[in-house]
Amino acid sequence: MNPLVYVVIFGWxxxxxxxFRWMPTQKAVILSFIIAWLFLPVVSFELPGIPNYTKIAATCYGILLATIVFDIKRFSSFRFSWLDVPMLVWCLCPLPSSMTNDLGLYDGLSGVFYQVVTWGLPYYLGRLYLGTLDGLRRLATYTFIGGLIxxxxxxxELRMSxxxxxxxxxxxxxxxxxxxxxxxxxxxxxFxxxxxxxxxxMMAAALIxxxxxxxxxxxxxxxxxxxxLVIVLLLANILVKSTGAILLLLVGLFILFFSTRLRTSILVLMVxxxxxxHLYLGVTGNFPGEQIVAVVSTTLNEERAQSVQFRFDNEKILSERAREKIVxxxxxxxRNxxxxxxxKRLTITDSLWIIAFGIRGVVGLIAVMASLLLPAIAFMQHYPVSIWNHPKVAPAAxxxxxxxxxxxxxxxxxxxNPIYILACGGVAGLIINQTQTKNQIKPNLVQIRTQRTLRD
Known part of the structure; x- marks a missing residue:
């Protein structure tokens, strides 16, 4: 580790x-997150009394301080909503987890602080700054540009390692x-x-x-x-050799084109x-892992099938362990x-769902998954899939x-990935803001539908 690490991470x-002083605040928030995620060092400094100081922690602290200095009235625009409940529960979940395991109040509060910095603050900043179609459009655009860069x-690195x-x-x-x-x-x-x-x-940038x-x-x-630019980005997606990301890209594109073509949200809801x-079967211990491994072995290759088999075997054991402290x-x-x-540790925790289930129980698992999915479901209620191909709605969609x-x-x-958590807060903010001005959104939706019909 050279001195540049300290200069960059503490100078962030x-x-x-x-x-914030140089550009509009919304743009400053987005660029702060994306630049930090793409270029700052992967480092973690232990500081007394607060969670480890990382590039995302530095970004959140910096934006909060900048908001106090340059945009303090922004805080008064926040209105708590039911959409915020899952994220609040997820952030507070470490406290009952520690207390029910006799780990002490300090351990629980430390876990809450970590959860707030890692999840809560990016979500909160998305709520504050990105709760409009224009804000989400800007985030989508800069994500795409970040992929190009x-x-x-x-x-x-493909050539030189x-x-x-x-x-x-x-x-x-x-x-x-x-x-x-x-x-x-x-x-x-x-980086x-x-x-x-x-x-x-790269998958996210290509899909956008x-x-x-x-x-x-x-x-x-x-x-x-x-x-x-899209063609070059697609080629780069193949070259980075992430099979899972490519499959997700194909699934995402199929959902977008199929749903907007038939003007139905059924495929999104099915996913x-x-x-x-998947979560229910995993939690209850009834997940059909052997059948899925057989399919992977047939459609892909034996190496991938063995990897999937190893993962499912671990998750089955870890799920049994988690059910001993299920709440x-x-x-x-x-301890999970x-x-x-x-x-000697015999298990490996690869997936977020089994980590959340084992450490925070079914309450934490439901909270973190609902934090990601509920804003998406609410978005579909306000912006039906039939208008996702409208230029104003497309970036948010x-x-x-x-x-x-x-x-x-x-x-x-x-x-x-803090960018997804930031986007999650932005989507939730969009729905909450429009719910509070319900009478204004209806004419806008009618206008969008009319414009799409005329264009088609």
């Missing part, structure tokens, strides 16, 4: 203040370098912790780009027609229903896992679908 808060960096983080900051973001090797070559990690995160980011192009919500970037069924879970300190008589795809990914991986 002043830089965020500079962004990552293309040359990914290409470099994941070295950018080491070259710039003096150490590899992930100690296990073998996980960067995939299909006889390298899988880029750039993220894992290649899967890069694959998920395709939908903005198809709906003509965005026609060019840097003077280049968006069509050519949400399938997620809920609020086992709390922290690895299985160990041999010498203290793409983000909503990405929230659903991210929830699917949480069934397999535990990749916490």
């Amino acid at each position: 808060i002043p830089f965020v203040l500079f962004l 990552y293309i040359p960096l990914c290409l470099f 994941p070295q950018l983080h080491r070259v710039l900051y003096g150490f590899h973001a992930r100690s296990d370098f073998t996980q960067t090797i995939r299909y006889g070559g390298y899988r880029p990690t750039v 993220m912790e894992h290649g899967l995160m890069v694959g998920a980011w 780009g395709i939908w903005l192009w198809k709906t003509q919500a965005l026609k060019q970037v840097w003077g280049i027609p968006i069509k050519w 949400i229903g399938a997620i809920s069924l 609020f879970g086992w709390g922290g300190w690895g 896992e299985i160990y041999d008589k010498w203290g 793409a983000l909503v679908l990405l929230l659903i795809l991210y929830t699917i990914d949480c069934l397999l991986n535990a990749l916490i």
Whole structure:
């Protein structure tokens, strides 16, 4: 670790203040999150009395401080709503988890503080700043541009191996370098912790780009027609070698085109229903893992099937362990896992759902999943799928679908991405703001439907 790490990570808060002073606050919030996520070092500093200081913690602290200094009236615009309940429960869940496991009040409050910084603050800032169609459009656009900026960096690491983080900051973001090797070559990690995160980011950028192009919500970037940029981004998605991300991209595009073509939300609701069924079967211990492994072995390859089998075997054991403390879970300190008589850990927690279930119980699991899915469901009630191809609605619709795809990914991986949490808060804010001005939104929807019909 070289001195640049300290300069960048501790200088990030002043830089965020500079962004707020230099540009509109909404744009400053979005750029602060995206730049931090894409380029700041993967590092965690232990500070007394507060959660570890990371790039996302620095971003949240910086934006909160900038809001106090430059935009303090913004705080008064927040109105608590039922859509905020799941995130509130998820953030407070560590307290009863610790107390019911005799871990003490301090442990519970520390867990709450960590949960607030990791999940609550990005959601809250999305609620404050992105609760409009224009705000979500800006977030979608900059996510797409962020994917474009990552293309040359990914290409470099495909050829030279994941070295950018080491070259710039003096150490590899992930100690296990073998996980960067995939299909006889390298899988880029750039300035993220894992290649899967890069694959998920490029997938999100590609899906947004395709939908903005198809709906003509965005026609060019840097003077280049968006069509050519989307093609290059799709090629980059293939090259980063993240099979799961590519499958999610295909699923997302099929949902978008099928749903808007037939003007029905049935497919979106079926996916949400399938997620809920997966969670129910996993929690109750009735998940059909063997059948799914057989399908994967037939459709993909034996290596992927063995990986899936290993994951499902672990989750079955961990689910049994979690059901012993089913309400609020086992709390922290690895109590949710299985160990041999010498203290060696026998299980691996890969997916967010089993981590949430084991540590925070069924209350925490429902809370975190509802935090991601309820804003998407509410969005469909206010903006039917039939108008998702309207240029004004399309960017927000793409983000909503990405929230659903991210929830699917949480069934397999535990990749916490603050951009999705920020978008989740923005979508919730959009619905809450429009519910409070219900009489104003109806004419807008009529106008949007009329414009779409005339264009079609």
